[in-house]
Amino acid sequence: xxxxxxxxxxxxxxxxxxxxxxxxxxxxxxxxxxxxxxxxxxxxxxxxxxxxxxxxxxxxxxxxxxxxxxxxxxxxxxxxxxxxxxxxxxxxxxxxxxxxxxxxxxxxxxxxxxxxxxxxxxxxxxxxxxxxxxxxxxxxxxxxxxxxxxxxxxxx
Amino acid sequence: xxxxxxxxxxxxxxxxxxxxxxxxxxxxxxxxxxxxxxxxxxxxxxxxxxxxxxxxxxxxxxxxxxxxxxxxxxxxxxxxxxxxxxxxxxxxxxxxxxxxxxxxxxxxxxxxxxxxxxxxxxxxxxxxxxxxxxxxxxxxxxxxxxxxxxxxxxxxxxxxxxxxxxxxxxxxxxxxxxxxxxxxxxxxxxxxxxxxxxxxxxxxxxxxxxxxxxxx
Numbered sequence: 001x002x003x004x005x006x007x008x009x010x011x012x013x014x015x016x017x018x019x020x021x022x023x024x025x026x027x028x029x030x031x032x033x034x035x036x037x038x039x040x041x042x043x044x045x046x047x048x049x050x051x052x053x054x055x056x057x058x059x060x061x062x063x064x065x066x067x068x069x070x071x072x073x074x075x076x077x078x079x080x081x082x083x084x085x086x087x088x089x090x091x092x093x094x095x096x097x098x099x100x101x102x103x104x105x106x107x108x109x110x111x112x113x114x115x116x117x118x119x120x121x122x123x124x125x126x127x128x129x130x131x132x133x134x135x136x137x138x139x140x141x142x143x144x145x146x147x148x149x150x151x152x153x154x155x156x
Numbered sequence: 157x158x159x160x161x162x163x164x165x166x167x168x169x170x171x172x173x174x175x176x177x178x179x180x181x182x183x184x185x186x187x188x189x190x191x192x193x194x195x196x197x198x199x200x201x202x203x204x205x206x207x208x209x210x211x212x213x214x215x216x217x218x219x220x221x222x223x224x225x226x227x228x229x230x231x232x233x234x235x236x237x238x239x240x241x242x243x244x245x246x247x248x249x250x251x252x253x254x255x256x257x258x259x260x261x262x263x264x265x266x267x268x269x270x271x272x273x274x275x276x277x278x279x280x281x282x283x284x285x286x287x288x289x290x291x292x293x294x295x296x297x298x299x300x301x302x303x304x305x306x307x308x309x310x311x312x313x314x315x316x317x318x319x320x321x322x323x324x325x326x327x328x329x330x331x332x333x334x335x336x337x338x339x340x341x342x343x344x345x346x347x348x349x350x351x352x353x354x355x356x357x358x359x360x361x362x363x364x365x366x367x368x369x370x371x372x
Contacts, residue, residue, distance in 0.1 A: 040282045041271040042251070054265035059277045106265035113264055125264035128252040128271075 007075025017063035022046045024062050033073035033101045044129030047102040048072050054109045073101035084108050087146035095133035103129045107143050215365035221358035223305045228348045230338035235300035260291040276342040284342035309369035330356040
């Protein structure tokens with residue numbers, strides 16, 4: 001039996017500690033915003049925050065997540081108004097949308113650590129998140145916009 | 157900082173006689189000077205390490221084995237020339253091109269431990285793992301890729317290039333967790349060319365017999 005703290009709420013998980021965190025999040029906690037893509041940490045669809053870091057939950061075991069703060073796309077902000085989420089909506093970034101919870105979770109870490117990212121910084125941070133629809137130009141534009149939203153909210 | 161290692165080139169084996177001239181003790185052993193020549197190798201002397209039996213031939217021979225391991229993908233892939241690690245048996249650039257970062261642990265959403273778990277993830281093409289997975293830091297890159305045996309031997313015992321390791325720490329490094337991880341490859345990846353036991357023996361032999369660098 002494991003206890004996982006997801007989005008500020010404790011979940012008692014009756015599962016093998018070797019179970020991928022993604023399974024626990026989706027199938028046991030019922031938070032299906034995080035997606036399964038490749039299962040081998042290659043695509044980034046399953047990115048969640050583990051103590052603030054953008055881990056790939058498909059290869060992260062439940063045992064590694066115990067005692068840590070897990071944040072999924074559902075918990076990134078209270079009203080879906082994280083600067084990255086706002087920018088994503090403003091620009092209408094997704095096409096099919098499958099990869100975008102992972103994209104947003106990765107972008108959120110970038111903006112936390114680098115409030116004024118260059119195109120190169122964005123490429124560096126987002127290179128592990130694949131989008132089969134090819135929305136990369138909009139992702140880049142949205143991250144620049146999110147940075148601006150974040151800067152403006154800090155000023156006010 | 158002055159490099160504490162003294163390098164004497166072209167010492168002839170036949171004439172190896174005496175470490176001669178100056179032995180300065182100023183709280184610690186500071187320098188040796190040799191007036192002999194060695195044709196097969198370059199001698200790199202550590203000021204804080206007294207060899208039990210200096211032997212350039214045995215030292216260079218031992219380093220051949222050491223070099224074969226350090227240049228194998230399990231070691232070299234995380235000691236690249238650039239700031240992106242290498243992958244696979246052909247040491248290609250790591251897919252996704254994760255960057256080294258200041259501390260060697262990656263950048264932003266692309267930190268090593270975001271994918272590389274404390275242990276190997278099962279399955280072909282799944283990330284290998286170790287609790288301390290990282291590249292050398294940006295200010296001490298410790299590049300193996302592209303280095304000749306001569307260059308790498310000199311680099312390994314230069315504290316300004318080896319992570320400030322003295323001889324004691326170098327010997328201990330044979331049992332470092334990340335070094336040992338080379339012999340626990342993920343599925344589908346090959347082991348280094350010799351066992352860790354053989355590697356450790358060669359590593360210590362190389363250091364204890366004088367840490368000579370091969371000529372090439």
